[in-house]
Amino acid sequence: MITQPQAMATPTPDPDEERRRIQTARLVAYRDDGPLAHFLAGKLGAGVPPVPATLVALLAVVAVTVAGLLDSGGPILLLPVAIVLLLVLPTTPRDHLGRFDWLTPPLLRAAEFFTVIAIGLAADAPKWLLFVLVYVVGYHTYDTVYRTRQSIWPPAWVFRAGLGWELRLLVIGAGAAFGVLTPVLAVLTAYLFVLFAVESVTSWVRLDKASAQAGADAEQDLEASPEDALEQATGEAEKG
Template identity: 75%
Template sequence: MITQPQTSPVPDPYEERLRIQTARLLAYRDDGPLVMALRDKVGPGLPPVPAALAALLAIVAMAVSGMLDEGPVLLVPVLVMVALVLPTVARDHLGRLDWLMPPLIRTIEFLTIILIGLAADAPKWLLFVLIYVIGYHTYDTVYRTRQSIWPPDWVFKAGLGWELRLLLIGAGAAFGVLTWVLAALTLYLGVLFAIESVTSWVRLDKQSALAQAGDDLEASPEEAMEQATGEAEPA
């Protein structure tokens, strides 16, 4: 009995584009283990952009009103952001304006770090370094995914995500140990993101070099010489 070869169905180009778009936006959010653990437990979730804008406005209102002074109150903006932004992870992020969600999350995260740090009188240079480290991680993620190179899931979990980073900072400010928390967090994230990024790109370069070497072995001597010198050997 002769059977026909099984062919895998060709994915619909539109659906594949939507899948990649959603995966990129979720990666750019930089959600941590807490958000990932609760992703399937928040029901339908909140509309991403309106919820993020509400969190941003609430935090700005706290700062303008002078509410952010010192002590446990410094944990309030973090709780507001977590309460409003965490449930948005359940959405598919395919709305017309959902591409705004990652920059909104980074904006709120950086603004909250600055406001809490200034209110708790933390070293400004330490706040700058921490924001730089997180920004580098965001840039590295964006640059990789644009080349279809996806960071492993463990990087986002080990990086704690925006939610655990802010909860640690808020708790540190509430208990009067913010400088130590900032220093430890900056050192940990800096080492983690730097080593993982460098090793990943080095590994990718080696794979590219091996692939190029394999192609060169299949080339004729004349083609190999032409690739090496940029000129063809005279006949």
């Protein structure tokens, strides 16, 4: 007796597991980790809780700035960068599924922006240039959040090309320590502006074209007469 083979049932994904996976992916994207953070993630074990570490980093940079430790300039301007990197990089391996882990991205962005501004003001960098850099990175963060909430994920390469918060801070700290912060800021800001703007615009244009094409195809299918549909189906059957 020959029996028909039964199709293998496709396992239904666990909704809770899928939710946790998406939450982790979103929060990791919002962190905007760069090449250095990803390189170290596999070498730091389980990592440390992200919210306390990031909050301590932010408060420590604020304390260093308020205490006037950056006023002398020079290599001391690397201190806030070192604080943020040493405290926040070990949080990279975490899955960010804790109850308050959603606070990590805004705390990290606040630590990055405050560090940039503190170093820039201490090094007498143009204030407008600091503002533009913060705006460019802020736009990239907003674009990432908006896209992921539409289930449109930015490509992984844009986070690596954008250097991540850690390499951006290292570049700025090194530029300030060597007394060349203004040209470093100018080059970094221009590079990030072109990168994030071009990638964002091209992605949205590509999405709009795909949506328009899908809408046109659907409208064409609705407008097709029953005779045309039957003729098309018959033709496809004959080809098969």
